[in-house]
Amino acid sequence: MTTTYDVCIRGSGMVGSTLALLLARQRLRVALVGTPSSAQDMRAFALNQVSQNVLTDLRCWPSPEFATPVQSMRIWGDQGGVISFDSPQGQALNHIVDVQALEKLLHQAVDFQPSIERHSAPVQALLTVVCEGKNSSTRQELGIDFQSMPYPQHALATRVRLDTPHQQQALQWFAQAPDGLDILALLPLGGAQGQEAAVVWSLPSSRAQTLCAASDAELSLALTKASRNTLGNLQVCSAKSTWPLQTAQATQWSGTFANAHSWVLAGDAAHSVHPLAGMGLNLGLADVAALAHILSQREGKEYWRGVGDKFLLRRYERERKAGLMPTLLACDGIQRMFSHPSTVAQSLRNWGLSSFDQLSHLKQWTVQQAIHPSF
Numbered sequence: 001m002t003t004t005y006d007v008c009i010r011g012s013g014m015v016g017s018t019l020a021l022l023l024a025r026q027r028l029r030v031a032l033v034g035t036p037s038s039a040q041d042m043r044a045f046a047l048n049q050v051s052q053n054v055l056t057d058l059r060c061w062p063s064p065e066f067a068t069p070v071q072s073m074r075i076w077g078d079q080g081g082v083i084s085f086d087s088p089q090g091q092a093l094n095h096i097v098d099v100q101a102l103e104k105l106l107h108q109a110v111d112f113q114p115s116i117e118r119h120s121a122p123v124q125a126l127l128t129v130v131c132e133g134k135n136s137s138t139r140q141e142l143g144i145d146f147q148s149m150p151y152p153q154h155a156l157a158t159r160v161r162l163d164t165p166h167q168q169q170a171l172q173w174f175a176q177a178p179d180g181l182d183i184l185a186l187l188p189l190g191g192a193q194g195q196e197a198a199v200v201w202s203l204p205s206s207r208a209q210t211l212c213a214a215s216d217a218e219l220s221l222a223l224t225k226a227s228r229n230t231l232g233n234l235q236v237c238s239a240k241s242t243w244p245l246q247t248a249q250a251t252q253w254s255g256t257f258a259n260a261h262s263w264v265l266a267g268d269a270a271h272s273v274h275p276l277a278g279m280g281l282n283l284g285l286a287d288v289a290a291l292a293h294i295l296s297q298r299e300g301k302e303y304w305r306g307v308g309d310k311f312l313l314r315r316y317e318r319e320r321k322a323g324l325m326p327t328l329l330a331c332d333g334i335q336r337m338f339s340h341p342s343t344v345a346q347s348l349r350n351w352g353l354s355s356f357d358q359l360s361h362l363k364q365w366t367v368q369q370a371i372h373p374s375f
């Protein structure tokens with residue numbers, strides 16, 4: 001069978017679509033497998049400067065109404081600890097981006113690009129990039145070990161209307177309940193003057209299901225209480241859904257099929273992190289930006305290498321595994337630290353938060369790392 005495509009991307013989510021656009025700019029012939037999802041996703045994602053640059057470059061960064069800059073962030077521990085971060089003058093800590101708005105822009109851009117063709121099933125290509133998300137069937141067919149550790153938590157996602165404008169604040173609370181840890185985040189929506197917030201509430205799984213099945217009024221009350229009335233009364237104003245949580249990483253990210261054509265993994269198909277730090281899509285976009293950059297080196301001094309060149313793909317695998325590790329460890333570490341039930345651990349973590357809050361130089365450094373991450 002002749003191979004008419006350079007690259008076949010399996011999965012047309014945000015990571016797969018972004019990669020298709022990046023590769024089309026290198027004049028590669030791209031097949032994109034999968035149809036845009038018609039499900040209403042009410043989530044909003046915290047995206048960092050690196051992701052913003054990638055999406056802006058592709059003209060897929062949403063308008064200000066759908067990408068709210070975060071000017072300050074406040075995190076409360078489970079026993080009085082608190083830490084706050086303010087953005088430096090003229091910069092945002094990150095942006096809270098409406099998922100549906102971003103997906104729409106990516107899909108429109110893909111449909112506008114003549115060198116990308118949509119397919120409903122995989123096609124032959126010199127390189128296959130698997131962007132099928134955490135339950136990737138291609139990864140399973142390839143027999144790649146996906147070392148995963150499920151958390152006893154689900155994330156409940158919805159949106160709330162606020163009594164007053166959010167003032168571009170992102171807020172997070174860690175709390176110990178008799179059934180385990182819960183982590184509530186309220187992320188500002190609707191632009192700088194907006195009066196809505198996206199909710200990501202990581203809860204012990206059975207409580208997450210109960211609250212998801214509760215009426216809007218009951219959930220609004222529970223959210224107002226869990227947010228300690230900081231933003232006044234919260235009114236649920238969208239659909240709600242739950243997501244199972246895990247930390248996971250594929251042991252192998254690149255290889256070859258039986259026909260000697262190459263494959264690589266990217267995005268959630270390669271790794272999964274707890275959403276407490278809002279990093280999953282940022283990591284996935286960093287994966288595809290790195291892959292596109294490495295493949296672009298074929299246009300220069302490595303012109304003799306093909307798009308499925310194993311040396312280039314192993315370079316991608318090494319680079320991204322190293323980039324992923326600090327975030328994977330940090331997200332899992334924070335989750336574990338706050339899950340520990342002992343009172344000594346509780347005192348220590350709250351003392352740690354408040355002490356860190358006093359260290360202005362370290363805080364400035366942390367803010368710069370958040371704005372310009374090096375992964």
Ligand SMILES: Cc1cc2nc3c(=O)[nH]c(=O)nc-3n(C[C@H](O)[C@H](O)[C@H](O)COP(=O)(O)OP(=O)(O)OC[C@H]3O[C@@H](n4cnc5c(N)ncnc54)[C@H](O)[C@@H]3O)c2cc1C
Nearest residue numbers: 011013015034045046132133243267268278279280281282
């Ligand atoms: C509650 C919650 C909040 C989050 N908040 C943030 C945040 O604030 N910031 C952040 O950066 N990240 C966040 N994340 C993480 C983010 O959702 C994921 O990292 C991101 O969606 C991964 O994108 P992806 O394209 O790799 O996978 P997915 O979004 O899972 O997309 C995979 C696509 O592949 C398709 N597919 C699956 N199997 C096949 C197949 N066999 N053939 C063809 N297509 C297939 C699917 O239908 C889907 O369209 C959050 C996650 C959760 C659960």
